[in-house]
Amino acid sequence: MFPTPIAKTSRTWQISYQALLPVMLIIWLLPLIAVANFSIKPESDFVNGNYWGIPSSFEAFSNYGRVFFESNMPRYLWNSLFITIPTVIGAVALSAMAGFALGVYKFKGNLLLFFIFIAGNFVPFQILMVPVRDLTLSLNLYDTKTGLVLFHIAFQTGFCTLFMRNFIRALPFPLIEAARVEGIAEWRIFLFVVLPLMKPALAALAVLIFTFIWNDYFWAVVLTQGPDAQPVTAGITEFNSQYRAAYHLMSAGSIVAALPPVAMFFLMQKHFIAGLTLGAVK
Amino acid sequence: MSVSPAVPSTRASRPQRGWYKRNEIAITPWLFLLPAMIFFAVYVIIPIGQSFWISLHEWDGLGEKTWVGTANYERLLGWGDANVDRKFSVSFWNNLKWLVLYLLAIPAGLFIALFLNQTVTGIRFYKSMFFFPFVISQVVVGLVFSWFYLPREGLLNAILGFFGAGPINVLGDPTLATYGIIAAGLWPQTAYCMILYLTGLNAVDPEQVEAARLDGAKGPKMLWYVILPQLKPATFIAFVVTIIGALRSFDLISVMTNGGPFGSTRVLSFYMFEESLSEFGFRMGYGAAIAVILFFIMLGFITYFLYAMYQDEKGAR
Numbered sequence: 001m002f003p004t005p006i007a008k009t010s011r012t013w014q015i016s017y018q019a020l021l022p023v024m025l026i027i028w029l030l031p032l033i034a035v036a037n038f039s040i041k042p043e044s045d046f047v048n049g050n051y052w053g054i055p056s057s058f059e060a061f062s063n064y065g066r067v068f069f070e071s072n073m074p075r076y077l078w079n080s081l082f083i084t085i086p087t088v089i090g091a092v093a094l095s096a097m098a099g100f101a102l103g104v105y106k107f108k109g110n111l112l113l114f115f116i117f118i119a120g121n122f123v124p125f126q127i128l129m130v131p132v133r134d135l136t137l138s139l140n141l142y143d144t145k146t147g148l149v150l151f152h153i154a155f156q157t158g159f160c161t162l163f164m165r166n167f168i169r170a171l172p173f174p175l176i177e178a179a180r181v182e183g184i185a186e187w188r189i190f191l192f193v194v195l196p197l198m199k200p201a202l203a204a205l206a207v208l209i210f211t212f213i214w215n216d217y218f219w220a221v222v223l224t225q226g227p228d229a230q231p232v233t234a235g236i237t238e239f240n241s242q243y244r245a246a247y248h249l250m251s252a253g254s255i256v257a258a259l260p261p262v263a264m265f266f267l268m269q270k271h272f273i274a275g276l277t278l279g280a281v282k
Numbered sequence: 283m284s285v286s287p288a289v290p291s292t293r294a295s296r297p298q299r300g301w302y303k304r305n306e307i308a309i310t311p312w313l314f315l316l317p318a319m320i321f322f323a324v325y326v327i328i329p330i331g332q333s334f335w336i337s338l339h340e341w342d343g344l345g346e347k348t349w350v351g352t353a354n355y356e357r358l359l360g361w362g363d364a365n366v367d368r369k370f371s372v373s374f375w376n377n378l379k380w381l382v383l384y385l386l387a388i389p390a391g392l393f394i395a396l397f398l399n400q401t402v403t404g405i406r407f408y409k410s411m412f413f414f415p416f417v418i419s420q421v422v423v424g425l426v427f428s429w430f431y432l433p434r435e436g437l438l439n440a441i442l443g444f445f446g447a448g449p450i451n452v453l454g455d456p457t458l459a460t461y462g463i464i465a466a467g468l469w470p471q472t473a474y475c476m477i478l479y480l481t482g483l484n485a486v487d488p489e490q491v492e493a494a495r496l497d498g499a500k501g502p503k504m505l506w507y508v509i510l511p512q513l514k515p516a517t518f519i520a521f522v523v524t525i526i527g528a529l530r531s532f533d534l535i536s537v538m539t540n541g542g543p544f545g546s547t548r549v550l551s552f553y554m555f556e557e558s559l560s561e562f563g564f565r566m567g568y569g570a571a572i573a574v575i576l577f578f579i580m581l582g583f584i585t586y587f588l589y590a591m592y593q594d595e596k597g598a599r
Binding site: 002003004005006007017018021024025028029030031032034035038046051052094095097098100101102104105107110111113115116117118119120122123124125126127128129130131132133134135150151153154155157158161185186187190211214215217218221222233236237240247250251254255257258261262264265266269273276277 | 306307308311318319321324325326327328329330332333336343397399400401404405408410411412413414415417418420421422426427429430435436437440477478481483491500504505508509516519522526529530532533536537550551554555558559566569572573576577580584587588591592595
């Protein structure tokens with residue numbers, strides 16, 4: 001293990017390490033702590049210049065209450081949810097199938113297709129922006145959740161296929177061969193042999209895509225424009241212009257907007273990290 | 283792992299089988315690929331071509347496109363008698379700053395990973411707390427940092443004031459603003475690189491470390507000659523995601539400065555958006571031309587990434 005395990009070092013370093021950990025963490029999260037502190041302060045603190053100190057009164061309930069009951073935030077949160085969930089399902093389903101095809105079968109152009117999926121995933125969004133916006137307009141899907149979902153599914157499929165294919169490659173192939181000897185139809189092999197083995201990959205991708213899509217801002221601005229369809233990342237700007245310079249409310253709003261992926265991460269940490277490392281760094 | 287050819291069906295002796303059954307192994311992969319391919323082609327592959335096409339036109343996004351040939355590129359790059367588009371060159375240089383400085387996330391992530399790679403009580407909690415800026419949306423990271431930088435209410439100036447340094451208005455100063463935004467971007471990106479290295483460090487071969495230790499290697503020497511070579515896969519992924527992140531930077535700029543002050547924080551991806559969809563009218567052709575240039579910058583990196591992955595693929599066969 002590197003660096004040297006702390007248990008094998010001197011007593012002083014052991015103690016200072018234990019003390020250093022929380023200090024470093026506080027420094028690392030300082031901007032966030034400041035915002036969390038903002039969000040529980042009363043408005044009067046900002047008038048009196050008490051920006052960073054301890055809140056003069058605890059106003060979390062009224063601040064967060066106003067976010068939920070006096071703004072469009074709940075609508076934006078729902079939109080985010082109805083954009084994110086279908087995208088996760090769609091992208092994972094499409095890429096599980098594509099990954100199965102690319103990982104199990106040998107055919108001409110297999111590797112080429114695989115690399116097209118990877119390359120497409122690296123492309124800068126901007127080169128897709130004008131045509132995709134145009135396409136969405138002509139499908140009459142501009143400013144709808146469906147328009148966003150369709151694009152997200154398509155774009156995420158690249159990354160997901162890369163992930164799924166590599167995962168399927170690492171599965172024991174004799175299993176599939178055995179199933180074939182039994183005369184099982186190929187689609188049944190996918191459904192009943194391969195899919196159950198892919199549960200960890202499915203979970204990892206689902207969590208990861210959830211976070212990516214929830215946090216998307218660029219496409220939300222390009223393809224939607226109002227509280228009817230905009231997700232919370234775009235809605236937060238409208239919220240902030242409604243409460244201009246009311247930092248206690250703006251920071252409460254931001255925390256609310258950021259929370260769902262954070263909760264997802266803490267609940268599904270193991271899968272999340274497996275996904276992030278592309279399964280490549282085992 | 284070798285992919286063996288299809289095993290002949292046990293029922294091959296039966297003469298009458300449907301066409302599908304006979305060609306099952308050949309057709310199934312395409313059936314499975316079809317939905318993903320259609321989606322990917324319609325929304326990713328074809329639009330890339332269309333952007334090239336649009337970039338040769340003048341177009342407001344609604345009416346007819348007017349063919350202008352390479353005029354958009356000439357205006358951008360200052361070929362012929364035109365001057366270089368000043369906004370374009372500012373954006374381009376800012377992109378370079380992003381590329382170079384964003385790479386700091388890799389050593390910073392490695393440093394934090396080394397710091398946290400211990401087994402003391404509660405270390406899992408610390409690891410996840412260090413990681414979690416990455417999970418927050420860039421929009422919120424942007425907001426958090428713009429409040430952190432606020433000249434009067436921001437914590438940064440409170441800290442600077444404590445050390446006796448004068449208040450600075452990071453985002454209001456054209457010479458500082460871009461660096462301020464990059465610093466905000468480094469925060470989640472460092473967290474990402476950290477987690478990559480933490481997983482990588484887990485896989486480092488303990489016997490090699492012990493052997494090197496017996497040979498008297500320690501500290502930086504050990505890191506450089508024994509540990510880092512084993513972390514190569516992690517470094518590669520960290521490099522890929524950091525480069526892509528740097529060239530995609532849009533959210534932070536849009537939220538923190540909206541390109542200002544005086545357009546000093548624009549990057550190509552932001553300038554492209556501004557030209558295509560700004561309130562000054564839609565100049566889609568010009569925007570597409572910027573996107574094409576950004577695409578070519580990225581293409582250099584993409585080719586390298588794919589080449590490296592292809593080498594891996596060949597080794598695996």
